[in-house]
Amino acid sequence: MNTMSFHIFPFDTVTSTNDVVMSDTARYGHGSIVTARQQTAGRGQRGNRWVTAPGENLLFSLVLEPTHIRVEEQFLISEMAALAASDAIRAVSGGSVPCRIKWPNDLYVGDRKIGGILIEHALHSEFLSRSVLGIGINVAQREFDPALPNPTSLAREMTTDKVPLPAPEQVLEAFCTAFPFRYGQPAGELHADFMARLWRGDGEPHRYRDAASGEVFEALIADVEPLTGEMTLRLPNGTERRYWFKEVEALF
Numbered sequence: 032m033n034t035m036s037f038h039i040f041p042f043d044t045v046t047s048t049n050d051v052v053m054s055d056t057a058r059y060g061h062g063s064i065v066t067a068r069q070q071t072a073g074r075g076q077r078g079n080r081w082v083t084a085p086g087e088n089l090l091f092s093l094v095l096e097p098t099h100i101r102v103e104e105q106f107l108i109s110e111m112a113a114l115a116a117s118d119a120i121r122a123v124s125g126g127s128v129p130c131r132i133k134w135p136n137d138l139y140v141g142d143r144k145i146g147g148i149l150i151e152h153a154l155h156s157e158f159l160s161r162s163v164l165g166i167g168i169n170v171a172q173r174e175f176d177p178a179l180p181n182p183t184s185l186a187r188e189m190t191t192d193k194v195p196l197p198a199p200e201q202v203l204e205a206f207c208t209a210f211p212f213r214y215g216q217p218a219g220e221l222h223a224d225f226m227a228r229l230w231r232g233d234g235e236p237h238r239y240r241d242a243a244s245g246e247v248f249e250a251l252i253a254d255v256e257p258l259t260g261e262m263t264l265r266l267p268n269g270t271e272r273r274y275w276f277k278e279v280e281a282l283f
Contacts, residue, residue: 034211035211036062037062037064037207038064039064039203040064040066041066042065042066042067042068043067043068043069044067044071045067046070046071046072047070047092047165048067048070048090048091049092049149049151049165051065052065052094052163056161059094061094061096062093063093064092064093064094064203064207065091065092065094066203067091068086068090069083069085069086069090070083070090083169086199087169087170087199088167088171088172088184088199089166089167090166090167091165091166091203092166093112093164093166093210094161094164095163096161096162097159097162098155098158100158101157101159102152102154102157102158103259104218104258105152106257106258106259106260107221107257108152108159108164109135109136109148110213110221110224110225110257111210111216112136112164112166112213113132113138113148114132114213114228115206115209115213116130116138116166116206116209117130117131117132117228118205118206118209118213119168119202119205119208120138120168120185120202120205122205122208122209123194123197123201124185124188124189124194125193125194127189127193128140128145128185128189130146131228131232132225133230133231134229134230134252134255134260134281135262138168140183141183142283143181143182143183144181144182144183145169145182145183145184145185145188146166146169148164148165148166149165150162150163150164150165151163168185168199168202169182169184169185170184170186170196170197170199171186171198171199172186173186173187185197185202218257218258219257225255226255231252236249236250236251236267237250237281238281238283239264239280239281239282240279240282241272241278242277242278247282248266249266249267250265251265252264260275260276261275262279264279
């Protein structure tokens with residue numbers, strides 16, 4: 032059984048939990064978790080802001096010092112984080128919220144976003160020296176900014192007559208239970224679990240937009256490269272296209 036020690040540093044209001052961690056690398060070492068009730072400048076993927084109601088959701092950053100992982104293998108960290116977060120959501124909901132992973136590491140229930148992950152790495156030679164995993168999971172919030180395209184939360188998705196709605200701290204506890212297993216899981220098994228939980232990994236064609244050309248096309252997810260995270264989409268005519276993050280957008 033894999034073990035890992037966590038040290039939690041709670042804050043009330045911060046610009047972002049990643050900012051706090053990055054501002055004092057000496058204080059926040061491997062296994063440190065910075066939490067906050069509110070972020071004033073939370074960041075998401077693609078440069079988007081992460082907006083959340085104070086105290087209603089789980090906002091935290093986990094610090095890792097994964098010096099055994101090569102730079103070209105950094106997607107392993109993304110898989111670990113996404114699977115552990117998805118594990119936590121499934122656990123606290125008693126299995127009633129089948130959270131999946133939208134490539135590369137958003138958290139989805141159906142076609143609705145329940146959480147997101149922003150990972151920032153520091154490198155030392157050919158190995159990672161430090162990784163900061165900023166994770167946000169919508170827990171109790173029911174009303175969202177109308178500008179957000181497809182948000183949801185545990186409060187919206189859970190059947191609470193069977194399992195009570197957890198507090199954000201309980202979701203964090205579930206994550207801390209799940210993460211050590213994912214961190215120590217063999218790479219092949221980790222990737223197989225990631226692919227099995229992948230949103231739109233059903234072998235069916237879906238709509239996408241090429242970020243460079245603007246072309247809208249239909250394709251199915253053929254593969255995700257296990258170390259780099261590059262995704263291969265297969266068009267109906269059998270043609271395959273390989274994309275890095277931000278090079279393609281999933282359409283609904």
